[in-house]
Amino acid sequence: MENDRLLVTNMTKTFPGVKALDHVQLRVKPGSVHALIGENGAGKSTLMKCLFGIYQPDSGSIELDGKPVTIRNTNDALKQGISMIHQELIPVPHRNVIDNIWVGRFETKGLFVDEAKMYQKTEKLIRDLEFEIEPKTLARNLSVSQLQAIEIAKAVSYDARVIIMDEPTSSLTVAETEHLFHIIRRLKAEGRSVIYISHRLEEIFTIADEISVMRDGQYIGTWEIGDITIDQLISQMVGRDMQERFPPRDRQRGEEVLLDVSHLSSANPRSFRDVSFELRKGEILGLGGLVGAQRTELVESIFGLRKISGGTMTLSGKQIHNRTPREAIANGFALLTEERRATGIIPMLSVKENALAAAYRVLTGKLGIFNPKKLDQPVDEVCKRLDVRMASTQMLIRNLSGGNQQKVLVGRWLLRRCNILILDEPTRGVDVGAKYEIYRIMRDLTAQGHAIIMVSSEMPELLGMSDRIMVMCEGRLTTILDNVNTTQVDVMQHATEFSPKICSNGD
Amino acid sequence: MNTKTLTWPKVKKTLIDQALILAMLAMIIVIIIIEPAFLQWRVLKDILTQSSIKLIVALGLLFPLLLGGTDLAGGRQVGLAAVIVASMTQTLTYAGRFYPNLPDLPVIIPIIIALIVVAIIGMVNGWMIAKLNMAPFIATFGMSTIVYGINCLYFAQEPNRSQPIGGIKESLTILSSYKIFGLSMLVYIALIITIIVWFVLNRTVYGKHLYIVGGNKDAAKVSGVNINFIIISAFVIESLLVGFGGVLEVARTGGANSAYGFSYEFDAISSCVVGGVSLSGGIGTVPGVIIGVIIFTIISYGLAFIGVNPNWQLIIKGVIICSAVALDMRKNAQ
Numbered sequence: 001m002e003n004d005r006l007l008v009t010n011m012t013k014t015f016p017g018v019k020a021l022d023h024v025q026l027r028v029k030p031g032s033v034h035a036l037i038g039e040n041g042a043g044k045s046t047l048m049k050c051l052f053g054i055y056q057p058d059s060g061s062i063e064l065d066g067k068p069v070t071i072r073n074t075n076d077a078l079k080q081g082i083s084m085i086h087q088e089l090i091p092v093p094h095r096n097v098i099d100n101i102w103v104g105r106f107e108t109k110g111l112f113v114d115e116a117k118m119y120q121k122t123e124k125l126i127r128d129l130e131f132e133i134e135p136k137t138l139a140r141n142l143s144v145s146q147l148q149a150i151e152i153a154k155a156v157s158y159d160a161r162v163i164i165m166d167e168p169t170s171s172l173t174v175a176e177t178e179h180l181f182h183i184i185r186r187l188k189a190e191g192r193s194v195i196y197i198s199h200r201l202e203e204i205f206t207i208a209d210e211i212s213v214m215r216d217g218q219y220i221g222t223w224e225i226g227d228i229t230i231d232q233l234i235s236q237m238v239g240r241d242m243q244e245r246f247p248p249r250d251r252q253r254g255e256e257v258l259l260d261v262s263h264l265s266s267a268n269p270r271s272f273r274d275v276s277f278e279l280r281k282g283e284i285l286g287l288g289g290l291v292g293a294q295r296t297e298l299v300e301s302i303f304g305l306r307k308i309s310g311g312t313m314t315l316s317g318k319q320i321h322n323r324t325p326r327e328a329i330a331n332g333f334a335l336l337t338e339e340r341r342a343t344g345i346i347p348m349l350s351v352k353e354n355a356l357a358a359a360y361r362v363l364t365g366k367l368g369i370f371n372p373k374k375l376d377q378p379v380d381e382v383c384k385r386l387d388v389r390m391a392s393t394q395m396l397i398r399n400l401s402g403g404n405q406q407k408v409l410v411g412r413w414l415l416r417r418c419n420i421l422i423l424d425e426p427t428r429g430v431d432v433g434a435k436y437e438i439y440r441i442m443r444d445l446t447a448q449g450h451a452i453i454m455v456s457s458e459m460p461e462l463l464g465m466s467d468r469i470m471v472m473c474e475g476r477l478t479t480i481l482d483n484v485n486t487t488q489v490d491v492m493q494h495a496t497e498f499s500p501k502i503c504s505n506g507d
Numbered sequence: 508m509n510t511k512t513l514t515w516p517k518v519k520k521t522l523i524d525q526a527l528i529l530a531m532l533a534m535i536i537v538i539i540i541i542e543p544a545f546l547q548w549r550v551l552k553d554i555l556t557q558s559s560i561k562l563i564v565a566l567g568l569l570f571p572l573l574l575g576g577t578d579l580a581g582g583r584q585v586g587l588a589a590v591i592v593a594s595m596t597q598t599l600t601y602a603g604r605f606y607p608n609l610p611d612l613p614v615i616i617p618i619i620i621a622l623i624v625v626a627i628i629g630m631v632n633g634w635m636i637a638k639l640n641m642a643p644f645i646a647t648f649g650m651s652t653i654v655y656g657i658n659c660l661y662f663a664q665e666p667n668r669s670q671p672i673g674g675i676k677e678s679l680t681i682l683s684s685y686k687i688f689g690l691s692m693l694v695y696i697a698l699i700i701t702i703i704v705w706f707v708l709n710r711t712v713y714g715k716h717l718y719i720v721g722g723n724k725d726a727a728k729v730s731g732v733n734i735n736f737i738i739i740s741a742f743v744i745e746s747l748l749v750g751f752g753g754v755l756e757v758a759r760t761g762g763a764n765s766a767y768g769f770s771y772e773f774d775a776i777s778s779c780v781v782g783g784v785s786l787s788g789g790i791g792t793v794p795g796v797i798i799g800v801i802i803f804t805i806i807s808y809g810l811a812f813i814g815v816n817p818n819w820q821l822i823i824k825g826v827i828i829c830s831a832v833a834l835d836m837r838k839n840a841q
Contacts, residue, residue: 014516305729329731343729346722348789357719358730360712368712412730 003066005030005193006051006162011060013046020046021057022217028162028210030065031191033184035198035208038237039401039431043217044197048164051195052084053077064161083155084164091147093140098122100139101154125153129183144291145176152183163187164195169203170428173290174492181207199431200458201230213237238433246464247440256281258451259420261302264311271297272475275311279420279453282446286466286483287455289495293472295455296338299422302453303335304328329358334413338424338455340402344409347398351390352379354397355408359415382411386441403434410441421445424455439465459488473497524838527781527831531802538809545812552690558804559697560755565775565800566704566793567748570741572779573708574721575788576636576643578742578772580651581749584628585768587658588621588753592679593672593763594661595620601674605667614679622750628654629746633739655765662765673762682758693755700748705793717741722789749775777824778803780831787835803827 006028013021021043028034036044049055051062053071062069064080071077077084091100098118107114107121122135131149139147148168155163165184169177184194184207198204204211205225213220213236220236228236234245259279266272272294279285287295300306302313304322313320315331322328325335337343346354356363356375363378364370379393386407390400397405406426413421423442427435442452442465456462462469469481471494478494522529539545564585571578594605595617628650635646663669677684685692708714720727720737728734752771757763782799784791806827810820 303729325729326731326733335729337729343723343725346719346726346789348785349718349722353715353718356715357726357732360715364712369710370712372710416731 003030004028004063005032005065006195007063007066008047008051009061009063011047011050011057011062013050013055013057019217021050021060024060024214024217024219026212026219027222028193028195030161030193031188032209033188033194033196033207035196035204035211036214037198037201037204037211037233038214038220039433042214042237042431044214045166046217047214048084048166048195048197051077051082051162052164078158078160081159081161082164083158083160083162084166085148085151085155085168086166091139091142091150094138096138097126097133097135097142097150100150101125101157122153125157129153129156129186130179144171145173145180148172148180152187156187160192162193162195164197166197167199167429168196169198169200171291173292175290177203199429201233202460205230215239234432237431245436245460247436247443249443249467254281254283254449258316260314262312262314264298264301264313265309266294266297266301266475267307267309268297270475271306272301272472272477275472275477277470277477277480279451280467281451282449283467284442284446284452284454284465286462286469287453287472288457288459288462288469288491289472291457292474293495294475295472296424298472299335299424299453299455300337302328303333303422305335329416329418332417332419334358334416334418334421336406336409336413336421336423336426338428340405340409340429345397345405348396350394351383351388351397351400351408352376352393355379355382355393355411355415358412362416378415379411382414383408385414386411387437401431401434403430403438406430406434406438407441410438414445419450420453421450422453422455425457426454427456427458427461459491462491463488471495524834527827527834528798528802530830531781531806531827535802535805535809538806538813542813545809550808550812554801554804554808555694556691557808558800559691559693560752560759561771561774561778561804562697562797562800563700563755564749564752564771565778565796566701567745567752568772568775569704569779569784569791569793569796570717570745570748571643571647572776572784572786573717573788573791574643574738574741575786576738577647577776577786578632578745578749579644579647580628580632580654581647581745581772581775582768582770583651583654583658584625584746584749585753585756585771586763586765587628587654587661587768588625588750589756589763589767590658590662590672590765591621591624592617592754593675593757594667596676596679596757597672597674598676603667603670604674605664605672607666614676618751618754621754622747625746625750625753626743629743630739632746633742636742637735637738658765669765671762671764675757675761679754679758680761682755693759696755700751701793701797704748708793713737713740718789774803777828777831780835781827783835785835785838786832 004027006026008024008026011021011024024043024047026047038044046055050057051071053073053076062071069080071080092103101122102118107117119135126133126135126149129149129152131153133142133146133149142150168180172180187194196204196208208225210222210224211228211233212222213233215237257278258281262276264275275298287299289295297306301308302322304324304327313322320331322331322333346357356379363375383393388404388407388411390404397408400408427438430438446452454465463483463486466483469483469486469491471478471481471491473495478497481490564581568578568581595609595612596614597604599611632647632650635641636643682692682696687695708717716727716732716737719730719732720734724734753768756767778799779791779796780786780799781803782795782797784795807820807824810823
């Protein structure tokens with residue numbers, strides 16, 4: 001039997017009050033892609049941070065190619081051949097590609113950095129990986145996929161034997177994901193091992209050789225990719241059987257038009273233009289497309305966060321102008337932003353204060369004075385209705401899981417009594433169990449007459465939840481499909497209508 | 508997991524989080540051991556009186572701090588308000604009057620004039636930060652030298668020529684000299700202002716929006732909070748409070764000069780941080796500020812009381828501030 005590339009045994013890590021890792025093991029073969037999955041809070045990230053030297057485990061051992069190693073910090077990890085590509089890429093924005101890859105390891109000529117040699121080395125490294133990036137570009141001018149390419153190049157430049165990828169595809173287009181997989185296969189062929197963390201199970205079945213599952217800080221098991229189905233995997237992750245991934249659509253949607261958007265164009269000439277659609281009462285209108293299709297820009301413009309240059313919006317027959325979020329909210333619009341941490345939660349405030357953030361003005365008297373006790377009841381009601389799992393509403397929101405945070409943010413808009421909910425990637429970074437609950441909440445809300453616009457990059461979600469699917473490509477609305485027997489292929493075709501190049505690349 | 512059992516990691520965490528307060532309490536105990544005379548009613552009265560104006564200034568600074576900002580011009584606004592008020596509240600019989608021909612005004616008029624001037628300064632501060640997106644540190648740093656320059660120009664006018672202003676009317680100094688139950692009026696004024704600030708922060712929509720903007724500006728915007736209004740008004744409120752602090756300084760000392768208020772904002776910010784206000788915004792309570800101010804005053808007073816060299820006092824204060832910020836970072840890092 002061949003040696004393991006990486007062997008982790010009995011690793012334990014406790015934080016005050018939480019056992020993040022509980023005697024965990026992990027065995028990764030050389031030249032393989034090893035997927036690591038589990039719900040949020042299962043301990044995947046903690047395990048990876050222990051491997052990469054960001055955390056020190058309380059106990060446990062790490063062996064690389066049969067040799068025990070100790071990893072005290074990230075520098076040790078890199079030297080031993082362990083690299084990590086973070087979920088949130090952290091480049092140095094005002095430095096160029098060369099500096100970002102070689103930081104700390106510059107080639108020098110006497111006292112000075114040998115710029116010419118660095119340039120050549122960088123160019124070769126990037127070309128070898130089949131990326132096209134000019135080495136002198138500043139990091140802040142790179143797209144997310146390019147930044148990721150830089151991180152991969154960096155990992156290769158350290159001659160990493162184990163490359164950890166934490167949610168690498170969360171903001172990539174289909175074509176970019178394909179390219180990433182191509183690169184991963186090459187890394188594999190070179191004998192490197194990749195530990196691949198992702199919530200997207202479809203992807204894992206495409207790229208991984210083995211899958212390990214973690215749950216509540218414990219190691220559950222490892223399977224060869226052919227030996228397990230998606231449904232079995234999900235039940236291993238959540239520790240129970242999942243009958244359905246999406247709650248059923250049990251009712252006919254209404255025909256009454258709530259919102260009529262007509263010829264809307266962004267003030268930014270490179271964003272969307274001439275978008276027209278209708279939103280009906282009680283429907284979920286999916287908004288699909290690739291990254292760069294300007295979907296977020298469109299919904300944020302409708303919500304008044306971005307400026308428009310033309311077009312009209314009519315709400316129940318009355319023309320409206322959502323010039324600012326305040327105006328949009330007053331018109332009954334709500335937006336759950338794509339970046340929950342950056343623009344959604346207020347981390348140092350309690351669940352209660354987060355839930356009330358948009359609603360104080362409507363729940364209190366004219367003078368803006370209130371009795372906090374009187375606000376308990378509506379918050380409790382909403383949290384109960386949305387089944388937020390928490391010790392109390394006084395808990396800080398940052399101590400809740402991603403899924404529960406998301407529920408509180410939905411609650412924020414329900415307390416404000418908004419009836420047009422715009423959900424931008426509502427289940428991003430949310431674990432499987434909580435995803436289903438968010439879907440259930442969406443169905444409940446539409447049953448009560450709310451209308452939902454849902455931006456989603458996850459094809460199964462788009463097809464499983466939408467009543468109709470709107471597809472955008474490069475700033476234009478290409479089609480609105482009635483979601484009856486619609487397939488992934490239909491959506492993809494419209495999403496790539498204007499971009500033959502991307503189509504041909506995505507082999 | 509969330510049981511109420513007392514485990515060592517939990518105790519350790521609490522000890523670390525409260526390390527500063529514990530260390531300062533220890534210092535106070537040491538002071539008392541060295542000089543038991545520290546424990547007497549007269550000393551306590553002095554400390555409460557000394558804390559009063561500091562508390563009002565610190566409550567002012569709490570507003571920008573809650574927004575994750577600061578106001579380095581705070582102390583200079585204390586000075587400007589003091590000089591303006593003092594220049595118009597001298598007794599008619601005083602020899603070196605700032606305005607020799609000024610009629611006998613009720614003191615409320617100079618106070619209102621001074622507060623209007625500082626409110627305008629606060630508005631400009633807020634405008635630079637909200638509309639021009641300037642870093643509060645830089646914007647208010649620039650403002651502090653501007654305010655000081657204005658103050659010196661005003662103070663240097665003929666016939667005053669930068670002479671300290673004295674001879675303040677009793678109708679103003681009474682705010683400090685009048686005593687109820689042996690305690691100066693200043694203590695009661697500070698108490699009333701504290702209650703008002705607490706009410707605004709905890710019982711009004713405005714206060715809640717302040718915490719929300721300070722906690723996450725982008726989330727506040729998405730939630731429909733008028734961010735510019737919150738930022739600008741917070742700086743105006745702060746200026747009014749520190750300006751009123753300047754008025755009380757005149758009442759307390761019976762005079763003013765352009766150096767008044769210098770570095771008051773640092774003591775105020777330090778007290779806030781010791782009292783658990785986070786420099787990153789969104790975290791901080793009125794009771795915390797009270798504790799911070801009182802502990803800070805006790806230490807300064809106590810160190811002087813046991814005869815510690817003033818230069819050493821500066822060093823000790825500096826160490827306290829650095830430790831407070833380090834602990835704040837540690838507590839709120841995750």
